[in-house]
Amino acid sequence: MAHEPGPHTLDAEAVRTWSSLALAALGRAREDIDAINVYPVADADTGTNLYLTAESADRALTEAFAAPPAHVTDGTAGTPSLSEAVRAYAHGALIGARGNSGTILAQLLRGVADVLGAEPAGRDAGPLLASALSKAAEEAYEAVAHPVEGTMLTVAGAAARAAAAAGAAAGAAAATAADVARAAYEGARAALAETPGQLAALGRAGVVDAGGCGLVAVLGALWQALSGQEPEAEPARGRAVPGPRDDRPCAEELGGPAYEVVYLLEAGEEAVGELRATLDGLGDSLVVVGGDSLWNVHVHVDDPGAAVEAGVVAGRPYRIRITHFGDERRLARAPRVQRAVVAVVQGEGLAGLCGEAGATAVLARPGEPPAVPVLLDAIRRAHAREVVLLPGAADLRAAAAAAAEQARADGVRVAVIPTRSAVQGLAALAVHDPDGSFDEDVVAMTAAAGATRYGELAVAERQSFTSAGICQAGDVLGLIDGDVAVIGAGLPETAEAVLARMLGSGGELVTLVLGPEVPDALAARLEAYVQHGHLAVDTVTYRGGRYSAPLLIGVE
Template identity: 80%
Template sequence: MPHEPQPQPADELDAEAVRTWSSLALAALGRAREDIDAINVYPVADADTGTNLYLTAESADRALTDALTDTAPASLSRAVRAWAHGALVGARGNSGTILAQLLRGVADVLGTDPGEPAGAPAPGPGGLLARALTRAAEEAYAAVAHPVEGTMLTVAGAAARAAETASAAAGTAVDVARAAYDAARAALAETPGQLAALDRAGVVDAGGCGLVAVLGALWQALSGQEPAAEPVAGPAAGAAAEPGDPCAREEEGPAYEVIYLLEASAEAVAVLRERLDALGDSLVVVGGDGLWNVHVHVDDPGAAVEAGVEAGRPYRIRITHFGDARRHGRGERAQRAVVAVVPGEGLAVLCGEAGATTVLVRPGEAPAAAELLDAVRRAHAREVVLLAGGAELRAAAAAAAEQARADGVRVAVIPTRSAVQGLAALAVHDPDGSFDEDVVAMTAAAGATRYGELAVAESRSFTSAGICQAGDVLGLIDGDVAVIGAALAETAEAVLDRMLGSGGELVTLVLGPEVPDGVAERLEAYVQHGHLAVDTVTYRGGRYSAPLLIGVE
């Protein structure tokens, strides 16, 4: 059940006020989402800023609701910290990542002791709120590698300065919130004069527009008064970047957006910032206390992920290719995209480099329909082919496809059962052909690919190939145990013999992170020796992938 906002007592900041603020902000972003998407021209005209802000706020609101519905006391500190953490783990895109850091700044003040010098009076709610908005703006600026004025950073800074002025005049929390909101609106109106890309398109900054909605929700939560509706003006007719304009970054910027959560020390993250800054642009790293959300635009997504691996433990890796959106013009949808669910960081990078939007699956953590729907929306296309990745994901994929169709996206789900089938389907993907023909060809390629997998038995059990003991290597073919062996290479050879017994032209090997290169070389030689007309290709599945996946086409 969504939280029903309740009027707050004047000049009071408590957990219920934060909960009301969150609920109202989510509702405001939901109403403005499509309009904000439509004016998104900087730093990349991929028309998803409104959606990214909404999804980030939704994750934050969900975490806040969960924190306030258990048995723990509903304190202000608990509320703001849960809210900020939810935004951090669910941040989407450049704007959502900055919003997450803004909420972290708020939590750093409202969630801790104000720390006044001995004998000094504690600040009232107005002073505390002003400090929180100031800290939020400072931390957001610090999180962005190269801050640019005319963006939501500018709007946040203007709001913070106005809040401090109102607080210095002994303003209440309501006064401070209203001053911040009014200043944000004024700053937003000035953004086209600060950023050439906005001026050419005849729009205000999309991220700043979303932040105004969030600050309007703050004032409403504290005052009980609803801000007047402010329509979002769309792009000026005929506005477009001129050829060769250095600000037209949607035409010349990096091809991929890479986002991941990272468990790492602050020292390792400092080194990571330098590495990623050299790889691309739009770098934003937010978080702290060992958990970070990393966002960057690069041409080499593999290098960006590898940098994260060297810094700590990256997960929830999302790689989005927005070359299609650039080719189809400012803010327009690509005609067709592929969303692939993959079990392994290496496979996610591989599919991302092939142009697919990826969803990484970790063992025991199958993505829900909401995560698949998010990936479909991130693909930003009129038509989407969804490679579901396994039988256990079919229900979630079907639900995501149904919701995407309600949003006006044509979606086809290809029921792959293994990552190697997804690779086969992606290899024949033809974005320039008809949608139906493309889906038929990809489905046929997936269906014609027999799949095998090697796994290690965790306990003694009965299988279709007999009784296995803990530690045995199991060779599965099309989902059933066909071979039980003692060593991975020998078991893989037995599986290959069975799979190639009925013919084949191409063997695909996907090696897990612990499998040495020598195993791949041995299996390639084995196939070449016994099946002269069969080619072999080998990939690294990366962390979270199975020890070995085999595909035979």
């Protein structure tokens, strides 16, 4: 629900209006900001990342207004306090932060919440807001491993200095919150215009910083919420800010890590400090934001498994997202592609395979299937007019259908192919034709997935009844098409028994996906087994990575 702009005092309603206006402003500017995204990776998604982060923050704030506030003890509805509202707003941004820019925005909002959430008695609103914006910039700089000037951080710092000056220069009459918000907005606009001269990648492209452009929109919304005055339309569109160009390639544009890894992490501050040092040695664009045992971790690396493993050492990582930038990431400029594939998989190795095939991977953990908002976010991040969604598990079909329905409301054409295993997803990706018609592509991918029988080996955790009889804890279970078909004592023997049954009805290609602790010798043994009994059948082997099953088998 949209809320009418102010003027407002600095209260919970002002935060709600700010959130609504900021989301609308980022929605209008999203594609323009995506188009000028050249740093740190030219992958044309900064506007989208900021919008999705603001959307998550707005959703959390809406829930805070719908729930009985903490200060109301009889359970009746009521308006939350400023502290409750601003903390909900910051928390929503933290759990939904996307990309470099969204993660920094989340930390900026946390800094604001750290000051406004304290609600010091008798404090004038203008100086209070100035302190909040200063704290926000300070925390954002601290969250980034290697701050670079000419970026969103520079814009945030300039806004904070302008706000502090306005808050201290009011004389006998204290500055209003609207006065401070306007000064921050104007300071941010001036700093944004200077970014092409501060960062070589921007100067070479002739654009302002994309993240800074989004922050200006957010600060403009804050001023509008507090004053009732609508900011002028921002002129930063495409190459709107000309600057001297250097034909030599920038260092930032030469190579770089291949993957973006993002996850939420439950861990203590000491463990997070060690995690920062580990991740800093693995890649770049490291941003770790949060506090109070909940953190959002963002890093660009070549080894996504190591980045996730570092999170496991530090605490409990979840909502893990691994995105492959692709060979053309430095050339990406179009805000939308025609068609994309989104695949849900368990294991960063499988996520890497999907990325190499051009798909956006959603990394799931055993027992923690991604919810509808996570799938919807992945569809949106794919940045396509048409999306093929591969849920990869039978229990995800309902969530996939719900996410697809919501995405269709945004104007995206979505088809869900009911894959029940990662190997069916790999078979579908193998025939994916992004240049063909959407309907023909979906039909071909559906047929390939449906023609792939899938098997899985797992270890029984306790005694139980199965379709193949009673198993004991520690037994190896061989599942075919979701049902237990074989109960064995060892992995190799059980795998061979499963393969014998699956190949009994024929096949042309066997796909083996090995879990993290399965030795290469097992793959060699199974390949020899297939070759010995089925000379016309080819075998391919992949590593699934952490969280993948001990063994997945696909027979096409």
